[in-house]
Each structure stands twice: as C-alpha cells, then as structure tokens.
Amino acid sequence: MFKLFSGPGVLAFNAIGALVAADSWLMRLLKGLLLVLSFSVFWLAISVPLKSSDQILFALVCGALAFWGRRYKGRPVIMMLIVLSLVASSRYIYWRLTSTLEGATTFDLFFGIGLMMAEVYAFVVLTLGFVQTAWPLQRKPVLLPRDQSIWPTLDIYIPTYNEALVVVKPTIFAAMALDWPADKIRVYVLDDGRRAEFATFCAEVGASHLTRDDNNHAKAGNINAALPRTHGEYIAIFDCDHIPTRSFLQIAMGWFLKNPKIAMLQTPHYFFSPDPFEKNLETFRSTPNEGELFYGLVQDGNDLWNASFFCGSCAVIRRAPLLEIGGIAIETVTEDAHTALKLHRHGYETAYLGIPQAAGLATESLSGHVGQRIRWARGMAQIFRVDNPLLGRGLTIGQRLCYLNAMMHFFYGLPRMVFLTAPLAYLLFGAHVISASALEIGIFVLPHLIHSILTNSKIQGKFRHSFWNEVYESVLAWYIFRPTLIAFLNPKSGKFNVTAKGGLNDADFFDWTISRPFIVLLLLNLIGFVLGVLRLTIWQTGETTTVILNMVWTLQNMLILGAATAVANESRQVRHNHRIDLQIPATLHLPGGHTISCMTDNFSEGGIGLQLPAAVAIKKNECMNVSLYRGKDEFIFPVEVMYVGPKQLGLQFHNLDLQQQKELVECTFARGDAWLKTWGKSATDVPLRALTQIVGIGARGIGEFLYQAGAETRKRFRPRPPAGTGVKTS
C-alpha cells in the first residue's frame, strides 16, 4: 500500500489498523493500554533532560527519521511526521518553561516572559493547526437525482451596498444563468444602497431587487431582512463581486439531498486577480496566495471534524436551520463564522467542497487587504469573547479545537511583533531573554524549527510555502494587534468597515502610510544588527555566540520585514478589467466574410485576446465579430481590434447589449470549468527554494525602501512641484 511499509512494517501497519478497527472490549482495553504506553513514552521523549552532546544526538536521530520519512507519500507518513514534530516542539517548550527562566533578573524576565508567552502561543497554534489539517476530507460532489421534480427550490442572494453596478452586473448575469429548473430558482439583489439604477437593471434582466428601510447590521441584517420575503428551501449567497459558474448548484446541491443534516455547504473563494502580495511581489499563480491555505487545506481539514465554517459568500444554506438559529448572526462583524458556529451548536452539519465554482476580484491595494483582515480579526476576537467555542453546549472536541484555532490564529499580532523585536532586547539593552547559552538554545530550538517547517511543508505543500506565513503575518501584525486587543477587551466597541474593492492605482507608488510599522521594525532590527557588529568588533562585549545568534535573528527579521516592505511598493494597475487566462475555441469572423477558427488566450470583461494559427493581415481599430461557445451553442460578439501582434490579437467588445453581455458572462466567467485549471495548482513547496525566494524578495524590499526613502528625501529638498501632480505621500 505504501512504500514505506514493507516486510515486517506491513505486519505492524496492519496490526495497528486491525486494532483501531476492533470493537471488542478486550481489544479496546489493549488499545487503551497501548495508547497510555505510547503517550508515556512520548512524555518521556519530551521531558527527559539530556546533556548537550546527547541532545544533539537525539535531535539528529529524530531529524534523520523525519528527513527519510518525508520522501514517502501518504497520510501515514504525514501523521508520523506530525508526531515527531510535536516531540521536537514540545521538548523545546518544555525545556523553555522548566530550564530557561532560572537565574534571570527582573530586567531579563520583563523581556523573557514576553518572548516565552509568544512562543507558547506559537506552539499552541502549531499544535492546533496539526489537528485542524491532519486530514483534509476532500469531499467529492454528489450527483443530483435524475428526477428534477424533487430538486428543491432556491433563492440566490446577492447582497450589495455601495459597489458600482458595473462590478455587480456579471454576478447577476451569472446568477441568472445558473443551471437549475427555472421555476425553482429566483435571483435577489439585496441592495442596501437602494439605488434606482440597480432596480432598473434587475427589472430588465428579470432579477428581484430587494431593499429595506435601514442598514442595521450591515450584510447580516440585509440577508435577514430578505429571509421572510423569499421562500426557497435553500439560499445561495454570493458577494456582489463573486461570479458563480453555471454548474455551481449542480455541484453543490447533491450533498444536501444525500445528507439531510447538512445545513450549510461552503465552496472556495477564488480570485482571478492578484492580491497585493501577488501583484507587488510578482508571485501571481507561482506561489500560493494567502487565501489558498484556508480554502485549500484548513476548510477541508475542518470538514473532517464537521467544523467547516461559512465564509459569507459562495455558499448554500438550508433555510429551516438558518431560521432556527435566528438568521445570520448579528453579534459580531464576522457574521459568517458565527452563523456556522451557531448551526454547529444546534447539532447541524456543515460541508466544504473544495471545487472553485465562483470567482471574484481580490483586494487590490495593500491598504484594502489590511482593512479586510482587520475586520476578520476583530470579528473572530469578538466571537471568542461573546460565544467562546470552548464553552457552551453542543460542540464536539474537534469542533471546539478547530474554532479555537480559527480564532486564536488572529491573535498573532502581538506574538509576531515580539518575535520581530526579541533580539533587540539583547542587542539594544543587554537583556538575556532566554537564560541559557547560545549553544543550548540552538540545539533545542533548531529541531523545533526544522521539524515544524518540514512537517508543515509536507502538509501544506501546494497551499502555503514555507516562510511565507511569516511575511503575511508580519505585514498585518501591527494592524491586527490593536483591533483584536480592543475587541477582546470589549467586543461591542468598534464599527463595521466595508472592504474597499475595485479601486485603481493610477501610478506606481510607495505606500508610506501602511508600511510605517514595518519600516520602524526594519530600522530597529537594522540598528540591532549594527550594534551586534559593534559588540563583536569595537566594543568586544564578549558572549560572541549570543551576539551572533541574535544577529542571525535580526537578519531573518530584516529579510521578512523587507519582504513586507516590498508589498507596500504598490505597482500600477493597468486596466479596469482584469485579464484572465483562458484557452477555449473561438471563431473570428473577418469583415470580408472569412472565418478563422482559433483559440482564446485570455479574456476580461471588456475584451478578449486571441491566439491565431497563422499571421493574418488585420489592422488596428478594425471592427469584426468573434464567436464563443457555451457547449454546442454559439454566441457572436462585435469587437474592435485594439492590438495586433504576431499571431496574436487584442480585441475589445463593442457596444454589447444586455443579452450579449449575459451571453459573454456565460461563455467566460460562468463556465463550469473556468477556474479548475488554475486553482490549487501552484508549485509544491520546497523549503530551501522558498527561503531563497523570501531572501530575494526581502533584499529587494530593503533596496526599494532605501531607494524610495532617498527619492522622498530628494523631493523634500527640491522646490515644490505644482499642486495636483504630487505623488501620494504620508
């Protein structure tokens, strides 16, 4: 079955399998005894003190096993790597807690306890993360019955508040085009902006335009207000910029009919535009983005524990349970997760289907990204306070742990800042934050770090590359720390802020405002590094290894902060409509009556790129038609040539009417297979390669920062340019 298990290994493997499966009391007793024994041995491996050379030997043996094991595929290997990693990390934390606080002065402890708590936090999150992602369920869609008469009725909700119609239009078109018996589906645009333009448009395309008198509780209130006014058995919710594919319901609804206890099914949020990290670091489609870990792994892992939660969009909810829990939760700003928590408390199941069946625009600017994460973090901290998953009835242990990790994860702000400043306590103030020699620290912390990197790389592979977590967290740490703290202390304070999307960067610029925290941290680490050099050379303060250890740490911090700074160097966004790679057959109808059968290259809302079989004499600004296909149906769209390249054409759609716009969406965004090729297809993690990449980005970030700082300084000393042309500065 697995290459790792051969010969006697197979025997042991099968024996344990049989033991786990056995249900007789004797076997249960044996199982219990063996588990107690294993955990005793596990505890010994954590708590037995060894002298330094023995600790090195111990670490080498465990490390060698992990390196050997990771070459094999399969879940059993991952499980064993997880346990090994837990041994190394627990051993480190045990050592830290029991042996590194003695003999410290009050001054040392002031810093030392802070670092200690940050490390304990990281350890808890690491452990909970292992539980959460131990077994992605990888649910497959269930076929709907042939008999359409037993298919349920559905309401499609598209809540909107202030987004432009042009942003919402494709979503409405796609929703109208969902494959479902027409008499069993209705599309509702829940317009909190109460805009006439929306009402007109809805009327034209046949969707319902629902409004309410107030805007209480924002999106949650909006949906709750619509609930009594619609009557479908199920409600599918799409954010106004999440364009569903036609097959969404066909794929999602099967599970509801198979398992009546399922109250909610979530699908991934797929983004066809690069988020600020991908855009500014130029990693779009090559390195998994921040969201991929969550939708690729975490939600799938949650599903095993029946703890996948609702993410506000691209999901279907059964009406009856939703009404039973009082509609969408309104107590917190992350109404979606809280709603799922309430469903779970009522004994309902949720499901996650890892197939991208809707896509949208990613947040474009770093500031927008930060604002969105602040909201999530605040909301999670609020739930932690008002409806703590560890307390209250109705949840299984697995659910509690998954929710706990989902919430605790957002408390990373302070610990991350502690890690980013900890070496300064020594380099700046001479505080010995860990009361142990540099060698001892090294031989305990390295196994902990290496095992957790290896194991996480094995688990997360395609969905999060090594060291990227540090970059993502470092960017947000400062911003997330205050809102979570405030929400934790007083969950009722603060206001709801809508994520701004669709903005346009008219020029490259360096976002001095948003980058201020990481620049401060970067400079502090730089000062620390310089002091370290001085300590080693001019001052000769001794403790060479300690100084070097702390300098290596500041260097790592600087690289990560450099990468964070690089994210703040916003690159210009070229077009309104994002170009999306798409290879489908198309037919070009030349004005002369010739037709050329070709393939599309990419598309956007405004235009399409074609790959021609041979060079053709076509001039810029010529008008012609292009045919796209939806299954066997052909749709013809008038286009204008905007770009002519060798075997390539850039076409802009020309005066499409409503029907054509709808058809265009159906042929592009709403194609069932539109996102399958690109989702979760990033390269698998290779930790050293990821490290090299981060080092490169970090170095580039530091360089960019220095350049921008220089430019800024020069500008300040130059006469002021005429008003209105200035680049945005802080």
Add this chain to the structure above:
Amino acid sequence: MSLRFLPSVLSISFVFFALLADCNALAATQTTTASAPSSLKTRSVSLGFRHLGFNTPSSLRGAEGNVVIPFSIRSDEVVVAARLKLVYSYAPALLPDTTNLLVMLNGEIVTTLPLPKLASQSTVTQEILLDARTFTEFNRLSFKLAGNTSGDCENPLHTSVWASISPLSSIELSVSPLSMPNELAQLPAPFFDIRDAQGLQLSFVFTGHPSVPTLEAAGTLASWFGKLAGYRGAQFPALLDSLPVTGHAVVLATPNDAPAGLVIPSISGPMLAVVTHPKNPQAKLLLVLGRDSAELKRAVQALVLSELGAAGNDGNAKDGNAKTNGVKAMSGASSLLREIAAVAPRQPYDAPNWINTAQPLQLSSLASPAELSVTGYQSDAIRLKLRVPPDLFGWKSKGVPLDLRYSFTPRLQADASTLNVSMNGETISAIPLTSAWPQPGSLPWLEKYLPFNTTQTSKRVMLPAYALHLQSQLELQYNYDSEKDSACHQSLTQNVAGSIDGDSSIDFSSMPHFLAMPNLAVFANSGFPYTRMADLSQTAVILPETMLPLHLSTYLALMGRMGESTGYPATGIKLGFAADAAALASKDLIVIGGEQEQPLLKLWQKVLPVARDGRSQHVPEHSFIDYVKSGWRSLTGKPQPAEAVRTVLSPDDTTALLMGFESPLQAGRSVLVLQANQIDVYQAVIDALISPELIAKIQGSAVAVRHQQVDRIDAAQTYYIGQLSPLTAAQWRLSTQPGLLALFACLSAGFIGLFAFFSLRRRAASRLL
C-alpha cells in the same frame, strides 16, 4: 564539620563554636604525658591554640576587636599551675605610650602587655603566669587591643591598628587528678567528660566468651558514648577478662560471667554501678550488670534511653547544653534500674542529628534565637549545621528552598550592605539590605507588582542541590557597610544588628531518597545505609567465631561512629556469626573478619568488588555487546561499572580492606566487609574512622586501609537503594541514553501516528457516508 576560623573576622566566640572548631585537633595531638596512677602525681597538659580551633593567626583589628579563646578542664582534674605562652605580633605604627595588649582570663585582667615600637616586623614570644585559682571548668582566655596610631583624633576602624595572636601560642597546664566519689548521678562523667576536648578513649571489659546479647548491649552502649563524644571521636578498646592499666572502663557482667579479678556486687536485676578500679584509685569502672545477659541488655537500654526520656535530648547539634547530665534519676554508687517505658519504633531517617527532610524545617529548631541574631559592624556569620540524610537525590532538583525572614537595622542611605547566604563557603545569594528611604530612581509602587516579592524582610533563596554536602553548613552573614566619614569623627556606634526569624524555613521535602551504591563515603561520614534507621534496627553485625579483642574494638568503634552520626543509641543492633547469616538476610550487614576467620568471605568471593589482591572484579565493558548490555543495565536500573582503579595489593601487605556491595542474600540490602589480613591492622581502621582527613578519603566501593593511610581501589557502583517515582526513575535512566530516547520518540511517532491515521481514516469515511 571543620570550621575555619576566619582570620579577618574578630568576634565574640561562643564556647560551642570553638568546640565545633577543633575537631582537627582530635587526632591525638595531645601532648599529655600520662603519669603513673598516683594521686600526688600531676600531669602537664599543653593546650595549643591551634588545637583549640584557632588554626590561623587571630587578628585584633581596631579598638573594638577582641579574641576569645575558650577551653575547659575535665571535672576530675584540677589545675595546679598554669602559664600562657603567647606568640604575637603587632602593627609598627602603633604609638607605644598609649597602646597595649590586654590579656584576660575569665574576665579578670591577667596582664597588660606594652607594645613598644619594633625595629622590624617580627613576632614576640612572651610567657605569662596564670593564676591557677582563676580556672574553672569552662574558661575564656581573651585578648583586647587598646591601640592608637595618631594622638587624639582616631578612627577606631583604621587598618593600621592591629595585632595578631599566633596559633603557635599555647596554654601550659599542670593538672592534678581529683579524687571523685563513686556517683551514678555524675554519669556520663567521668567516663565521658564534656569538658574534655580530646577524643574519647574508653575500655570495654568482657569475659573470655561474651554472649551475643552482651555484645549487642556493648554495641548499644558504645554508640551512646559515640553520640556523646560527637566530633571528638571515640574508640573503645575491648579487653577480655582483664582490666585496663590506665583510664576508665565499662564492664559488662552477669553473675556467671564476670571478668577475672573483679568482685561484682550482688545482682538483683538490671543494674548499674560505679566502682573504683581495684588497682588504680584514679580510674573508675562502670559496671553494667544483670542476672542474665537479657537483663544486662535491659540495663543498657534503660541507661541510654532514660537519658533521652529525661532530657528530651533531640540531638547534640547544640553541643554543649543537653548532654552534661546523664541518668538523672540515678544516684549513689549503684542503682537498680526500673523498667523503662516502651519506646515508639523509629521511622526511617528520623535520626535526631539529621534534619527531618519530610517537611519544611523551621530554623528555630536548628538554633536558638540568640544564635540567630548578631550585632555590630563586624559580626560573625550565623552558622547553621545541616546534617542531611546522605541519599537525597538532587538530580533535576531546582534546589532546596530556603524561605528567609530576616530583620536588620535600616540603612540611612542606600549602600552596599547585604545579607549574604552561603553554603559550605560557597556564596549562594546576597540580599541587599535596603535603606529606610526609597532610593532615588526606584519605583516602589511598581516593584510591588513585579514578579518577585520585594518585601524587605522575606526572600526565598534556592540552595543548589550540588552545594549540599553530607554535613553542610549554612552561613548567613550580615555585612553592614560602614559609613565612610571624615577622618576625625565620632567613633562608630555599634547600633547595627540583624536577626533571622526562627520561622524561616528550609524545605528538603522535594528531594527523594535514592542513592547509587556501594558508596563508602556515605558510610564513613554518616554510617549510611545502616543509620537509615537511627536505632540500627535494620543492621546486623557478623563477627568471626574466634573473636579477638580488636575485632570487638572495631565493632564498638563502628557503633560509636553510628551514634555520632544519628545522635541516637543503637538499641536495635543485631549480632551474629557466619552461621546466622541466613537468619539475618533481611538486614543490612557489616561483616568483620579476615579470610581465615570469616567463612562468608569465601562464600561471597564472586560478589566482592575486589579480590584480595585488590584487583577489581568489575572490568569495564568495551565491545558492542557490552555496549548493548550497558544500555540494558541502565534501563533495568543498574548503575554503570566505573573504570577501576587498578591498585594491586600484595598478599603480605598488612592492609585492611573496606568493601561495600549488594547483599547476595537479599536484593537492595547492603553489605560492608571489613577484613584485615593481620589483626593489628584493625587498629588502623579504627583510627581512620575517627580521623576527618582519612574519613574524607574513604570513597568508592573498596578502599585499602593501612596505618594512617587510605587508598581507594574500586569505585564500581552496582545497585541502588531508595525509591524514585516511576516517572522520575524512567527519566533518570533515560537521561544518559539519547539513542534509546530517540528510539522512544520514533516508536511513539510510529504508534501514535498510525493510530491517528487509522482513527482519522475511519472518521473521514463516516463523514462521507
């Protein structure tokens, strides 16, 4: 135990300090010339300062300092003439007109020595007559410097005001024996006299073939005398059927079984009597009598236990006080002993001399409030003896918490004053003594909330386990910074004081009892493991069938050592011969006798740590198989064999071997073999057991003892005694086995990992149903 007198510290010495101090002196440095047994004859005694505990020159510094040298005179002797041979030196800068050295005996000024300007830095020797009438039993010879360097304006603490008394000084006494009545009320005097700082030498007289109970009784009595003698050391020469020529003796007799040449009174039950030596009117005999040996044994029990009952003596940590009086209920020349009430059985580790480690111990039980307080700028350290069970297991220990509550004279301003905590001379912690007013820059309101208790009068100090010795001394020293003032100012007011609250406690309870054996060092220092039960009720001594006096002397000397260690008489000691070994299998054994006399040695040849030629029987292992074996040994709880010290003894070397090993009769029990190939060598063993220098050399699992010489020949440790919790035991055994521990980690990863795999797979399948 040895206390080095700190030359830099002038102090008021208490009698008991000096007594503690001069254990170095007990190696018979006595220059007594024993005189013939005549009442008219006097003997001369030279009490060198060195032997009174003053090993280094004693400095008199400044006008405040003085040196007190305590000494005592036996109660059965009287001083007829005395002179002081004083060797001293002093600062050349002293003004000859106004400075002199005062010599006082028991508070009376003996003489005032002028200090003329010296041509060069040299010592002065002066003989001073002392008035014999001023001597009492306990005496204090004191020196005080009235010094001046510069006319009227004087800093009394100026460093150039000093004089130094050399340890070469001595008190030369002529003492005459006193005729003493035969009085039981005086017990233990004259057999043991608290005033005598020399080692105790007391003969035990037996009949030709003493019975086992008689010998057991003698052992109990010897341990009682050993306990009384304490640091002085005690030896008990055994005599068969003859009385000693000199000195006092103990005679154990029954009507049928009395040593020749002694008329014993009629016996009507267990009784004690003091009679004068028939041939030496100065010497007394303590007769321990009974109609049979059982009654004899009862007489001894009554003697050694009634004292405990009457005086409530909880050990002789406070050396001088409790033990001067013996059996209070008895008086007259002889006394029939009433039955004594049954004594509660002893518990392990409850020896009165040992610290109770089961629960926190208040310092008030170690020292009186007076001893816990000091005054003055140059006060001596507060010294507390901590005699702990030798098998405390300090591995992984965070140390022994000492919760100090203390008070001190607040300082006028912040200065360097500290309360220093040290253990056996090693500094553990220095607690700053804060000023009465907040220091500039300090934040008292903040300090309240900091993780440490900064209340000024209590502090927890962790005494590291490694600093803990078998006989440790905790030193608490108040160091007051003296205010440096202009040269011409008031002299220092001695108004500073410090005291340690008796409620302060020290807690050993976190340390389990566990020790790798054999360990002759703990035997030599503490009589361990035999003294685990203070009454030695778990111990049996196996003597050769053909007993020679020196075999018995050795046995009695060992019992004396045990009593010294525990502070409790060995009332439970069992005695036997090789044939009784099986019956005594459940006990820790002490086997005395050479190969010829002691058949057990042949029987146990294979298990002895060294052969008679000194070759170690535990050859260290080197092959791969041996490596695996050693891993297995450590897993199964056997210590690793150590590299042997290859001292090969020739068969005709006159040496005694001291060997420890696990009892072949019962696992976990210990055997100590004391074998000599010539009977005289036992005396060397006895001497070694009362000499601190030689005791320190008795280590490992086997030592060879020659005259005034001890060589370690083997150090292999083969078994453990004591108990660890299963977790600690496992942790400890694995702590030297990184490979095995890694294997454990991998095994747990394998099992837990696969267990999780199958469980989660089942769960996943049920989720997708």
